Amino acid sequence: MQVKYVNPFLNASVRLFRDHLGLRVESGKPFLLQDPQALYEVSGIIGLAGETRGAVVLSFGRETAIRIVSRFAGQEFVALGNEVLDGVGELINIIAGNAKQDLLEFRIQISLPGVITGNSYKIHWPEGVPVVCIPFSCEFGPFSVNVSLKDIA
Amino acid sequence: MKILVIDDSAVMRRIHRNILKERGIADQDIIDAEDGQVALEIAAKNTIGLFLVDWNMPRLDGLDFVHRVRAMESYAKTPIIMITSEAARYNVVEAIQAGVTNYVVKPIKGEALIEKIGKYLDA
Numbered sequence: 001m002q003v004k005y006v007n008p009f010l011n012a013s014v015r016l017f018r019d020h021l022g023l024r025v026e027s028g029k030p031f032l033l034q035d036p037q038a039l040y041e042v043s044g045i046i047g048l049a050g051e052t053r054g055a056v057v058l059s060f061g062r063e064t065a066i067r068i069v070s071r072f073a074g075q076e077f078v079a080l081g082n083e084v085l086d087g088v089g090e091l092i093n094i095i096a097g098n099a100k101q102d103l104l105e106f107r108i109q110i111s112l113p114g115v116i117t118g119n120s121y122k123i124h125w126p127e128g129v130p131v132v133c134i135p136f137s138c139e140f141g142p143f144s145v146n147v148s149l150k151d152i153a
Numbered sequence: 154m155k156i157l158v159i160d161d162s163a164v165m166r167r168i169h170r171n172i173l174k175e176r177g178i179a180d181q182d183i184i185d186a187e188d189g190q191v192a193l194e195i196a197a198k199n200t201i202g203l204f205l206v207d208w209n210m211p212r213l214d215g216l217d218f219v220h221r222v223r224a225m226e227s228y229a230k231t232p233i234i235m236i237t238s239e240a241a242r243y244n245v246v247e248a249i250q251a252g253v254t255n256y257v258v259k260p261i262k263g264e265a266l267i268e269k270i271g272k273y274l275d276a
Contacts, residue, residue: 016260021260073164073168083163083164086164090164097238097259098258101242103241108241110209112161112209112211
């Protein structure tokens, strides 16, 4: 997976969390996720299809998810209920959809988002394609955007 | 004027409703639909003056909704604003060709959205 495929997701995330939500977001250096299941407790996932295939996962700790979705929705949530999960799905939808404008090599369709929670879930990443983790930190806690995208043949 | 807000995300529907209410639109003039199919049924039973429609939705997505609602004689010229995360140029072209009046990429601040759709609210 080429590094140039990671930047669109990094840029879309920064635009969303820093520019739109006004969070003090810092991104760390992207790295290859050795354990593709090493994610936080709440993850939003979107599948990518079309001229390539892959997946992108936005992963938060529980409290971070609640606080970031509260900021996004303009409403204070106190628990990980349906609306917070819905909000996590919308956030990953925005990241994936916005990243498409910089992925000029191919036409991509994005799936509807899914959101999973728990301490031992398993993501079915595309087989044989590495997962790159972009770590972020902000005043509401750490989170990550994880990308797996097959190179053009 | 009735405004139909079509988005599968309850959070997004609430955000749009709040933006419209802040602009002075009465709560009862804002109708919600969670997908294009529900929206078509609402459109057939009401007179909608403005559609705000997401793209990626289950059952009937925003693009198919636009095709279908544009085929209804009463909505041939009604403003349809697509509000979506789909930011690729080819998506914008496809939506315009389907008949959307204006295309807005999420995320968007309330004031920016009102700036985009204000002229339709005042029409």
